[in-house]
Amino acid sequence: MLAIGEFSRLTHLSVRTLRRYHEAGLLVPAAVDRSTGYRSYSGDQIATAQVIHRLRELDVPLADVRRIIESTDPGNRAALVSDHLARLEVELDRTRAAVVSLRRLLDPDPVPLSVELRAVPEAMVAAIEDDVDSDAMAAWFAGALAELDAAVDKRTGPLGGIYDNSLFEEGRGHVMLHVPAADPPHLGRVHPTTLPAVELAVATHVGPHDHADVTYGELGTWVVANALAVAGPVRETYLVGPADDPDPSAWRTEIGWPIFRMS
Incomplete structure (x- = not known):
């Protein structure tokens, strides 16, 4: 069993984040000491924590993260991730278009429009x-x-x-x-x-x-x-x-x- 500090170092998730994920039911510790409240994690939870970390880096909402990690169907998990990636690609395209437009608007020497x-x-x-x-x-x-x-x-x-x-x-x-x-x-x-x-x-x-x-x-x-x-x-x-x-x-x-x- 790993103390929360050790688990934090291994997963690069802060203690505060791990506590928040516990409260949200997203990553429940393997054991919680009833008298002290100390949280302990098992080694096989490291991979799950890393998946959650990557999903959150991609701005996947917590509710969707929960559905992904709780799903036992690989096809369903892949579909959930693919749907979110597609939404990210749309947002990325919009951001790129906005950057192009802004650069054009702020160009000090714009090419005259024909x-x-x-x-x-x-x-x-x-x-x-x-x-x-x-x-x-x-x-x-x-x-x-x-x-x-x-x-x-x-x-x-x-x-x-x-x-x-x-x-x-x-x-x-x-x-x-x-x-x-x-x-x-x-x-x-x-x-x-x-x-x-x-x-x-x-x-x-x-x-x-x-x-x-x-x-x-x-x-x-x-x-x-x-x-x-x-x-x-x-x-x-x-x-x-x-x-x-x-x-x-x-x-x-x-x-x-x-x-x-x-x-």
Whole structure:
């Protein structure tokens, strides 16, 4: 049997932490002296303590740690750990995107954004559209894209999206995902529609969409500086995306703001 101090040195868990884990029922000592309250641990608890230590280093919640160490099914334990690792990877991706955006915003010598004024003619497209909450956009986008891919055999141009201003201003707005097609089908949610002609101020966002807000801001600054005003929903055109290249740094999204010149 090992005294709590010895067990602490062997596992690199502080005495205070071991006491907290005991109180939480996470790592119960092999024996507790009734008269003194001294805790003692067995040698075979060292491995369990080390597993707990690693899980806590990965910020696994105590309740999940308990489920993992109490599970007798290796497959179940692996699934619980994998679920948490997947959540960590998502958070890591968000952190990396935030760092990229912040560095770009704080760059003392930023590369000037290239903006093009473009007259876009009307176009026949196959589209799916709906009113969507901003926090449900990712799921809606994925579902709509899958339907369009299944319904449209021959595209005549890249995938595009039109996003109502209220989506950004109020967190809910009208969204349309579309692909140009010579003979757009009417199948399920997919239907043919004609996009009206429009004058756009267009800039290309490079990389994943997580920090597209920086490009939006730079484009907005350019629009204001050139005495233009936004007139209508934002258009995005996905020139290169995940389906074209798995490397996010290769993705290219054109952001187009319908504009008119202020008098």
